[in-house]
Amino acid sequence: MNVPAPHDLLEAVGNLPESGDDLIVEATDVHKSFGRLHVLKGVNLTVRRREVVVLIGPSGSGKTTFLRCINHLERIQQGRICVNGHLIGYREEAGKLVEDRERNTARQRAEIGMVFQRFNLFPHLTALENIIEAPIQVLRLPEADAREMAATLLERVGLAAKTNVYPAQLSGGQQQRVAIARALAMRPSLILFDEPTSALDPEMIGEVLDVMRELAHEGMTMIVVSHEMGFAREVGDRAVMMDEGVIIEEGSPVEMFSHPREERTQAFLSKIL
Amino acid sequence: MARTPIGVTRRGARPARRLVGLLILGVVLAGCATSTYQYNWNIVVDSVFRPTPLILTGVWLTLSISVVSQLIGVLLGVVGAVGKISRLAPVRWAASTYVWFFRGTPLLVQITFIFFGLGVTGVYRWPDLEILGLIVPGRVQAGIVALGFNEGAYMTEIVRAGILSIDPGQMEAAKSLGMTYSRAMRRIVLPQAARVIVPPLGNEFNNMLKTTSLLVAIGVPELYVTFSRMNSSGPTVFHPFELFIAAAIWYLLLTSVWGLIQARIERRLARGTGTSADAGPGLRDRLFGARFGSPGSGLR
Numbered sequence: 318m319n320v321p322a323p324h325d326l327l328e329a330v331g332n333l334p335e336s337g338d339d340l341i342v343e344a345t346d347v348h349k350s351f352g353r354l355h356v357l358k359g360v361n362l363t364v365r366r367r368e369v370v371v372l373i374g375p376s377g378s379g380k381t382t383f384l385r386c387i388n389h390l391e392r393i394q395q396g397r398i399c400v401n402g403h404l405i406g407y408r409e410e411a412g413k414l415v416e417d418r419e420r421n422t423a424r425q426r427a428e429i430g431m432v433f434q435r436f437n438l439f440p441h442l443t444a445l446e447n448i449i450e451a452p453i454q455v456l457r458l459p460e461a462d463a464r465e466m467a468a469t470l471l472e473r474v475g476l477a478a479k480t481n482v483y484p485a486q487l488s489g490g491q492q493q494r495v496a497i498a499r500a501l502a503m504r505p506s507l508i509l510f511d512e513p514t515s516a517l518d519p520e521m522i523g524e525v526l527d528v529m530r531e532l533a534h535e536g537m538t539m540i541v542v543s544h545e546m547g548f549a550r551e552v553g554d555r556a557v558m559m560d561e562g563v564i565i566e567e568g569s570p571v572e573m574f575s576h577p578r579e580e581r582t583q584a585f586l587s588k589i590l
Numbered sequence: 591m592a593r594t595p596i597g598v599t600r601r602g603a604r605p606a607r608r609l610v611g612l613l614i615l616g617v618v619l620a621g622c623a624t625s626t627y628q629y630n631w632n633i634v635v636d637s638v639f640r641p642t643p644l645i646l647t648g649v650w651l652t653l654s655i656s657v658v659s660q661l662i663g664v665l666l667g668v669v670g671a672v673g674k675i676s677r678l679a680p681v682r683w684a685a686s687t688y689v690w691f692f693r694g695t696p697l698l699v700q701i702t703f704i705f706f707g708l709g710v711t712g713v714y715r716w717p718d719l720e721i722l723g724l725i726v727p728g729r730v731q732a733g734i735v736a737l738g739f740n741e742g743a744y745m746t747e748i749v750r751a752g753i754l755s756i757d758p759g760q761m762e763a764a765k766s767l768g769m770t771y772s773r774a775m776r777r778i779v780l781p782q783a784a785r786v787i788v789p790p791l792g793n794e795f796n797n798m799l800k801t802t803s804l805l806v807a808i809g810v811p812e813l814y815v816t817f818s819r820m821n822s823s824g825p826t827v828f829h830p831f832e833l834f835i836a837a838a839i840w841y842l843l844l845t846s847v848w849g850l851i852q853a854r855i856e857r858r859l860a861r862g863t864g865t866s867a868d869a870g871p872g873l874r875d876r877l878f879g880a881r882f883g884s885p886g887s888g889l890r
Contacts, residue, residue: 390762419770427768437763441781441861451767454777483861503767 326528327535329469332504334536338365341401341507341538342387348395349382356382358562359396364507367536371549371570374559375585380542383559384509387540388429389422400429401506427455430500430508434515436492438484444471444495445480448502456503463502470498474528490521497528508532510541546590550574558582633826637817637836648816649840655734655805655812656798656844662738663798664791667745672775674750685746692743698804700740705732705808733805741798748790752783785859792852799844813840 327333342364349357357379364370372380385391387398389406397414398405406422407414439447448467452458458466471477474494484492493513500508510529514522526548533539533552543549549556549570556570558579566579574590577583622629637645666688673685692700708714709732716728756779764774803814811819817837820826826833 388766390765423765423768423770426766429766431763431766433759433763435759437757437759439760439763439778439782441785450777451764451769454773455768499767 325473325535326470326501326532327537329473330466330501330504332501334367334506334538338367340364340399341366341368342540343399344383344387344396345398346396347383347386347393347398349379349386349391349393356562357386357393360559360562360564362557362564364538364540366506366538368554369533369539369541369552370555370557371553372540372542372557372559373544373546373549373585378559379562380559381511384511384540384542387509388426388431390431392416400425423455427451427503428506430503430505432493432496432500432508432510432513434512436484436489436496436516438492438496438499440484443481443483444476444487447484447495448499451499452502467498467502470501471495474498475524488521489517490524493517493521493525494528497525497532501532507538507540510539510543512542512544514543514545544589546570546574546586558585560585627831630826630829630832633829633832634836634839637833638839644811644816644820645813645840648811648813649844651730651810651812652799652802652814653844655730655737655802655810656795659734659737659741659802660795660798662734663741663745663794664749666739666742667749668780670742670746671749671753674746675753689743689746692740697736697740697801698807701733701736701804702807704736705729708732727810729805729808729810732808733802733810737798737802737805741794744794745791748787748794749783752787753779755786756782785856788852788856788859792848792856795848795852796845799848800841813837 340363342362344360344362347357347360348355360379360383362370362383372384374380382391386393387400387405389398392406397407403425404414404417405425406417408417408421409415438444439450442450445464445467448470449458449460449463452463452466453460468477468480471480474497476491476494476498479487479491479495484495487495497508497513513529514525517525522545526545529539529541530548530552541549541553553570555567556573557564558566558573558577558581560581566573566577566582568578573582574586577586641649670685670688673681674689676682676685705716705728709716709728716732718725718727719731720726760778760782761771761774764778765771769777802810802812805812806815806818809815814837817833821828821830821833
């Protein structure tokens with residue numbers, strides 16, 4: 318892939334990051350259970366604008382669940398999560414948190430991009446239609462504008478030739494790049510990546526990481542659940558190690574990967590590095 | 591899935607099938623030849639090629655009642671299916687009760703109850719109505735309501751199965767893009783479910799075309815009633831053999847045309863699956879079933 322100029326991807330949708338380093342995500346004492354299974358046991362995390370946070374940890378540690386709580390795809394049993402200064406999924410009534418109206422939650426989710434492990438492209442829509450669907454339906458963007466923006470986005474993720482192709486005819490790497498473009502088209506202030514390369518054949522991982530690297534350089538705020546340690550070290554501002562439903566260690570990726578403080582971090586890293 | 595080699599099945603199944611066919615034809619012809627019944631094959635030919643206005647009215651009624659009832663059924667099916675998977679217990683309960691009632695009682699009872707039962711008590715007397723410039727008799731309205739509501743119960747289960755067959759990741763992706771549940775349902779999930787729903791829906795409509803004949807119970811002059819009446823009075827009185835062969839041919843015409851339309855719909859919906867070239871059984875399988883060793887029925 319050719320190297321895009323700075324701000325190519327975000328500029329394509331008119332979504333240049335604001336200056337300042339205010340808090341985008343503030344999660345406090347987040348608890349989540351599936352029935353009797355206590356998955357998150359008090360997670361605290363703050364993410365600042367333009368920060369790239371990489372969540373690592375063994376499977377079952379709650380990384381993905383926590384990520385899904387950030388845009389309220391999962392309800393939480395205790396604690397609070399604020400995105401852009403607003404409680405997500407809940408509102409406060411007489412000191413208690415009650416589930417917010419669906420419309421409000423949807424509006425908040427529109428500002429949070431999400432990229433899934435299994436892409437989750439809409440199979441009945443072409444690459445372009447996948448991208449313009451939500452901007453037209455949710456943001457009420459005029460269709461002509463949406464199409465133009467989507468075409469630019471597709472070009473900049475290297476898929477100009479695939480505009481009118483259905484997801485089934487795309488490789489995994491191509492699908493994931495469309496999925497990233499789809500998230501970008503909503504001009505999010507934050508993008509959550511849930512193991513974006515885990516379902517890919519090895520030779521396709523690079524093309525997806527390239528796009529993510531580019532996004533990070535352009536100043537997109539990102540939380541990435543990933544086992545790509547090279548990517549984490551190179552692009553991540555902070556690595557966050559989770560185990561058994563809590564964050565056990567966080568710090569600069571370079572530092573953590575070479576000198577982990579916690580034994581469990583050490584054990585985990587020794588298995589995957 | 592590997593296909594059965596065409597040659598093998600053909601050689602195995604075909605001569606046997608022909609033999610059985612010839613045998614049945616022979617028995618029928620022999621039966622015809624030995625009976626004293628006065629055949630009037632002109633009745634069949636005329637009924638099909640030179641249909642009287644009465645027959646055409648019957649065809650029109652059968653077709654229009656089927657289409658409208660099926661549309662109502664699909665609509666109720668979508669509402670019922672969404673209701674059955676709702677987060678709200680009362681909504682789920684209402685949808686389940688609806689399905690339970692209409693699947694648990696005979697259609698004939700529903701038809702007669704809705705027309706005679708509601709009529710006699712004055713709950714609703716089914717007056718004739720003028721809808722879009724057409725005068726729709728009360729008994730036709732009652733028939734459509736009964737068939738539509740009955741169909742809706744079956745469509746509820748079909749649509750529900752269709753929705754459940756869609757990966758939950760689709761709903762999540764739609765929600766993560768800021769869509770509400772109902773918008774995601776309408777724009778993302780239901781269009782995909784449609785592909786799963788259409789084949790059984792085709793079956794349902796095929797059935798519907800024939801089930802309209804139950805409206806004989808409330809005297810709707812659709813196709814079956816028309817031929818039945820031609821058998822009991824008029825110039826063709828007591829020619830049930832020819833008359834009901836003619837009726838059967840009309841029903842076959844309707845269901846066959848529908849088979850073609852359904853094939854087109856399925857091909858359209860196959861967009862994006864990467865299987866457009868192999869979107870389903872061909873015309874012959876569609877009309878005669880895919881049980882025998884015909885090419886194109888790859889699932890055995």
